[in-house]
Amino acid sequence: MPGVYRYFDVASTVLYVGKARNLKRRVASYFQKDHGGTRIGHMIGRIARLETTVVRTEAEALLLENNLIKTLNPKFNILFRDDKSYPYLRLVSHPFPRVAYYRGAVDRKHKYFGPYPGAWAVKETIQLIQKVFKLRTCEDTVFANRSRPCLLYQIQRCSGPCVGLVSAPDYARDVSDAERFLLGDHETVMTELQTSMMKHADALEFERAAEYRNRISALSRVLHQQAMDESSLSARDKDVDILAVKLQGGRACVNLAMVRGGRHLGDRAYFPTHVEDATAIVGGLEVDDDAVAEPVEPAVQVLEAFIAQHYIGSAPPPQWVTSHAVSRSLVEALSQQTGMKIAVQSNPREQRRIWLEMCEKGADLALGRLLAEEGSQRERTRALADAIDLVPDDLDTLRIECFDISHTAGEATQASCVVYEGHKMQSAQYRRFNITGIIGGDDYAAMRQVLTRRYSRFGVAPVVAQEVSQDVAADAQSDPLTGAPLAAESTGSEEPLVDAALDEPAVAADSEPEAPAAKRSSSARLPDLVLVDGGRGQVSMAREVFRSLGLDISRIVGVEKGEGRKVGLEELVFADGREKLTLPADSAALMLVAQIRDEAHRFAITGMRAKRASVRTGSGSSKLEEIPGIGAKKRAKLLQRFGGVRGVGAASVEELMAVDGISRTLAEEIYRALH
Structure with a gap:
């Protein structure tokens, strides 16, 4: 009978959340011997009551367990900060699409590429898109009101679609090339750029040929900087997550590196809490449902906790490379939850081995830096206590x-x-x-x-x-x-x-x-x-x-x-x-x-x-937001037209109607709300 169990203390504070294939045997295993002064014994001594939830499968138990861990923050579980707010590169839907930095929920209206491990990776990619494909980055309102090209055109970072300096078909081709590059189809993009360069050269259009030559040169430099042999990449290496774990001094670090479109985008380090307590609890159990449990390394426990808490509710890539082998049931549960088969490799070769070594080095450096900072802060605390x-x-x-x-x-x-x-x-x-x-x-x-x-x-x-x-x-x-x-x-x-x-x-x-x-x-x-x-x-x-x-x-x-x-x-x-x-x-x-x-x-x-x-702006800003039919764009137009909330409140119905998109009915509603 699979399920999830929760231990509480006398103050109804949750102590621990766990899952089991057999709830009765797992719960009984905590109380079958005297654990003494160990961490598991300390936790058992604080248990005042127990709650259980029965589910149909072990996969459901896994999902419920980690959802409860993220919600309840129990003291004796490994906890990772729930931060999935990764930035994306967005191609905004428009006759002349623009490329932009974006962080938030994605929708079907626009095209998104990522996620990226940090803002710098997105901005670096946008700069590359500007250099090679010359896509615009200006807001649509700016684009619609330009009468002459901006500075980006002057420095050859934009093709100037706002003033008609590039035709719609040519700009669409640049957008298509940028999309394929972001998806990892580098060779096709390079081939088409070279074909275009030779075409203009044969037609004696040497200035246009030189533009394509410069694009090819910029793109080649970026691909070379990735420190990888493109010929060694297979189709399955286009989107990969690499995870490495490092434990030292009672602290742990999981470093997540991302490869998207065949490009290594960088990494991000995560530091869990309650590592010593949680690993001691799991290590202290001798009976695991049906048989004697094999010891699980603390590093594996930390890595599996990160995978479960991080990827539940998100869309992981189909390929993972990990520094330690993880539970097959965990991967299968996530595959069922996401509806996509996930392949995990813990002993990679060739390019994946290089990626994993880079990720492990990043985890080592990040954990060393954290321990140094914590040691410094601890010494500062001690120094202050001694001084006063x-x-x-x-x-x-x-x-x-x-x-x-x-x-x-x-x-x-x-x-x-x-x-x-x-x-x-x-x-x-x-x-x-x-x-x-x-x-x-x-x-x-x-x-x-x-x-x-x-x-x-x-x-x-x-x-x-x-x-x-x-x-x-x-x-x-x-x-x-x-x-x-x-x-x-x-x-x-x-x-x-x-x-x-x-x-x-x-x-x-x-x-x-x-x-x-x-x-x-x-x-x-x-x-x-x-x-x-x-x-x-x-x-x-x-x-x-x-x-x-x-x-x-x-x-x-x-x-x-x-x-x-x-x-x-x-x-x-x-x-x-x-x-x-x-x-x-x-x-x-x-x-x-x-x-x-x-x-x-x-x-x-x-x-x-x-x-x-x-x-200074008055209290009407929140009232504007509460008026049905007033979204962000209309609110911005009203504030811009009248110079602030007070100006909107002083405007008559007829003056409000003069704003684009404000009907008489809506203008009367605004007037009533602000008076």
Whole structure:
């Protein structure tokens, strides 16, 4: 009876998700012997309840298991960040198609090539397409309104279709050649370019022949730079994924290299979490359903976890090359799910061997770089703890929160809170606070408000928090980035916002005091250290807040700018009365403080600018988006015509009708929505 099982602790937090061909035997195998103080024994000691789901086949169990792993993020499973946002090269549908960089969901309207491992690979390919095939890259609106060729035509990167300098049949032929090149049909493209060159030379059209000669030369250089023998490539080598895994120092790296159209496009490294715990759990099981399980290498476990989590729900290429042999049942399950037969080779020869060696070298370098960075950050954390006499229970769980206030001449005041934990910045826990009910430019009052709202739930004197919340409880401001209304908490409007400069979005943490423990994030823990960007004044304000809440003031440290406000001359100001601390400019502790302080400042600045822009343009932008019949193009035309949302709101129905695509019915709807 195949299925999936899930273990939970007393707080209903999922510990582990697994699959089995025989659920009863697999679950029983966890409890048939004493695992002692091992990792599997530690997990078993925390199990409070079990849930199972029965499925029809082992393939269904595999798919369900990895979907649950990605959704629940269990502590004892190998987890990869779910990032499939690969960029593509897009040929936009048009009588004169343009080539463009694209990231997002694909559709049937346009043609897509890829995916590519990174933005640089797409942009490099676009530059090649411009050099060899001279396809346009300008937007359709620019193309439709050109009266003379642009600079790209002058530097021979475009054939000038916008002003009729190339005929439609000739441009279509260039598009066709570009498509075949992107699909890997290099030889045919080269042959046709050479034929065209000789044709113009025979007709004594030497300038045109020279153009084709230059195209052939550019294309030849690119193909040569791929470091491969084109004659050794077979048809099955056109689209291949190469995967190599490397383990070291308790960390793992899976490096994914992509070959599309016979061209090696580069690679991307992935670093899973919970590697040691997860591999120990699997290695600790002796019974696997029907027979004694053969030991599975940790590297194979990591690689199989990546394949299952990465390729489920996506369209993988038909050929894979892997550094380790993976389970046949895993490949068969993915083949059934994608409807395409996938061939996997773990001991390749010739060109594939070269690709695999390159991928393994990339994994080795990426993991070495990660370990060096983590080691450096760990040393910085230790140096800071030693410098300020901080004695945490566990240095690896040391939590630092840093606050900064940002505004422009008192306008759009916001406070930011960034989090450093586990020797790295935790961007998913960043928070911004709208500051209201204060005199513009009063940074001390802003600091008082944000600290009270942040830490009142930990205090023993909630009355103060209630007094402050009276000024801000009615804060019905909107998200400065999305325009959506913010839900006010009992202590104000602490707002989790998405920051475009971050690799990960800021995810909301349940901050209600009575929330179940399973739903509360690590932000529910009082930090070991609270940094405030400022000197004695800000530290004094923070000390008052902490004392009113009954919290330990020794946690507060101010980062005061030194003489001339020069970087590297900062001093640390302590709320508990200790003397100022001046650290050497090359101090690892000062480097960490500066890193956290600068991140708080950057996060505050981006939020303040977005809020200020929202205030100045009015609140109607989100209303425009909500009007049926107003898409991105019509909204852009309205904003361009009237100079912003306020201009649209001031326009009459007749003026709105003057905009292309706006009918009377729609104009009346817009007018009603904005009034």
